[in-house]
Amino acid sequence: MVLRVGVVGGGQLARMMIPAAVNLGIEIRVLAEAEGMSAALAATAVGDYRDLATVAAFAAEVDVVTFDHEHVPQPVLRALVDAGVRVHPGPEALQFAQDKLRMRERLQALGMPQPEWAAVSDEAQLQAFIDANGGRAVVKTPRGGYDGKGVRLVSSAAEASDWFAAVADDPAGSALLVEELVDFRRELAQLVARRPGGEVRHWPVVETVQKGGVCAEVFAPAPNATARLVEVAGEIGDAIVSGLGVTGVMAVELFQTVDDRLLVNELAMRPHNSGHWTQDGSVTSQFEQHLRAVLDLPLGDTAAGAPWTVMMNILGGPLEGTLDARYVAAMQEVPHAKIHNYGKDPRPGRKVGHVNVVGENLDDVTFDARAAAAYFEG
C-alpha cells in the first residue's frame, strides 16, 4: 500500500510538504497553477483549481486531496465530496477561512475571544461602529480583497464608500466586516493540527513580528509568555480546530492586548508562515503533521526540540536568482543557519525563502538569525 496525497496549488507550502512526504514514504502529487512553480518537483498536473473537471481528474489519482491555499471555490469542493473524494480540510471548515464574516459569527457562537466586530451594510452602520469604538476601525472585505488587500484602517465611513459599492455589486456579497482597532502589545500565533478521527495537537504559541504588513520574524516559543498565556492560547487553538471541524494544520493569529487578553485576529487553514520554525525547531514539522493529519495517521509530537528557534523571512527584493550568491554568503557566515529556499524567481517583496536558527540562548539565536537574514536585505 502506498498512500498518495494530492495537493492543490504549487506554491512553497506544497513544496515544503515534499520532504515530509519523502521521509514518511508517502507519494505526493501537486496540481500546479503553471509550469515551473515552487513545488514543480512533485507537480504531476498543471491546471485551473477553479475548474471542477481539472480538479476531479487530479483527485481521481490520489487517496486524499489537500491544499496549498484556501481559494478553491465551494462548489468545486462540495462536488468533490459528493463524488466520494476525501477532502481535508473539507468545505464546511474552509468556508470559515474563505469568508471572514462567517468566521466571526462562528467564533462568537463558540465563545472565542475576539475584537469587537460587526457586519455593516451601509455607511451609516459603519459610522455608528466607528463612533462607538474610539473614532477608528478596521474594515475588511469578507471574501478576498476588492482592491487586492482587503483590510483598511478608517476614521470615517466615507473612506469605505468604494467597498460598499463593490459589495453591492458582488453577487456573493451582503456586508463588510468592521472590527475595533485593537490596542495590542504584540502578535502571537497558535499552530494546531487535527485529524478526521478527532486527535488534536498544538505547538507552543509563538510571537510574530510584521514589517510593512508582511510576517518578518517569528520567535518560538513566544518570549516572556506566562504559563497561563501558553495554556490559554493552546486551548483557543484546540477549541477552534475542533469547533470548526478543521482537518490538517491550522494557524490562529492572535493579538495579545495591552491588558493581556488574547483575541483572535485571523485563521489560516493550512501550514502557515508562523509555523515555518517547526521545520527545524520542533519534533514534528507543520508540513509532516499536515500530511499525517489529512491521511488520518497518528499525529506527531509537537514539542520544541530546543529552547529557542527564530525564523526570518527572505524577501526577493535584491536577489538576482533563485540561488543568489547571498545564500552562499549566509551559509558561510552562519553554518548552523537552516536555509529554506523556495526556488521562486525573486520579485521585490515576494517571499522567496526563510532562515531558521535554533539554540539555547534567545539573544544568540536572534543575533545569528538576523546575521544570516541581513545578507538578503536591500
Add this chain to the structure above:
Amino acid sequence: MVLRVGVVGGGQLARMMIPAAVNLGIEIRVLAEAEGMSAALAATAVGDYRDLATVAAFAAEVDVVTFDHEHVPQPVLRALVDAGVRVHPGPEALQFAQDKLRMRERLQALGMPQPEWAAVSDEAQLQAFIDANGGRAVVKTPRGGYDGKGVRLVSSAAEASDWFAAVADDPAGSALLVEELVDFRRELAQLVARRPGGEVRHWPVVETVQKGGVCAEVFAPAPNATARLVEVAGEIGDAIVSGLGVTGVMAVELFQTVDDRLLVNELAMRPHNSGHWTQDGSVTSQFEQHLRAVLDLPLGDTAAGAPWTVMMNILGGPLEGTLDARYVAAMQEVPHAKIHNYGKDPRPGRKVGHVNVVGENLDDVTFDARAAAAYFEG
C-alpha cells in the same frame, strides 16, 4: 541561477538527498537503475550506470555528478572527468572505495591505524598470515564479492581456495586481502565531509551495532567515549578525507579494540547508514552536507542538536507493503519517533526504512527507539 545535482543511482541514499535539495533550492536529478526505485520522485532518467553514453547524457544536464553507490566503473568516471564534467567524489578518490587493497596501501602510506593486513596471491601466503596471527584471519575480495559477500572468516588457507581460483580468472585481479581478526570492544563510525575547496567538517563519532552482519542500531554520539577518543576519531576522519582527496560525505568504520586503540575497518564514500541519525539529531544532516560539499558550498554545522540520538533500521522481513500498518502502529506508540520510509518493496532482510529518536536521556531514547522498531520485527 539554479544549481543542478545529478545523482547516479536511485536507491534510498539518493532518495534522502531529495529533502535536502528541496530545502536548499537545489534541483536534484537521479539516474535510476529501473522504474519505481526509492528515489523515483527525482528520477529524470533510467539506465545503466556502467554505460558511458547513458551517464554522459545524464551528466550533460547537471552542474555536478555524484552517487548513490560506489560502483560506477573507473573508465566511465575518468571519461566524464576528461570531458569536463564535475564528478564528486572523483575517480582518484573512489578507487580507494572500489579496491580494498588499494585502500589498505594508501591508508598505510598516510600512517592511519589499521588491523594487520597483507596482500596474498596464493594459499601459502595466506596460511603464513594465519599462522602469524593466532590461527584465524579475515579474507576479503578487494573488488566486490565473488560470492556476493566478499568477506570470509577462515582458519586455514584451503577455505579460500575458490576465491584464489576466482581472482586468478579475474582480469583485474591480482591478490586477495587478508586482515587479522580484531579483538574489538565495539564498532564505531566517524562521518566526515570535505568540499573541493578543502573545507572539512566531521560529526561526533557514533557507536554502531551489527546484527547478522547488517547495521542494526546507531548510538550518537558514542556512549562512554572519552574526549580523547572523540578527538582521535575526528582526526582520523579528517586525515583520510583529505589524504584520499574525497569530496562529499565519507564514513570511516572503526574498531575500538579491547585495549582502546582505534583501527580503520572500512570506508564508504557517500552518505552512510551510520550517519542516518544526522537527519534528526544533527544541525546539518549528512544528505544536506553531501549536496553542499559536492557543489563546493560552505559546509554546515555538524554539532548534535540534542544530547542523544538512537537510529534503528527497519528490515523488510514481515512487512506487507511500503506503508504497512506497522508504520502506523509505531507512529501511534511513539509520537516523537521520526520514521524514514524508503518506499521500497519489502523483502526479508532488505533495509526499507529506519527510525530516529532524539532526547535528553540515553536510556529513554534507546527504550523509545526500540519500542518503535519492535513493530517491524518478525
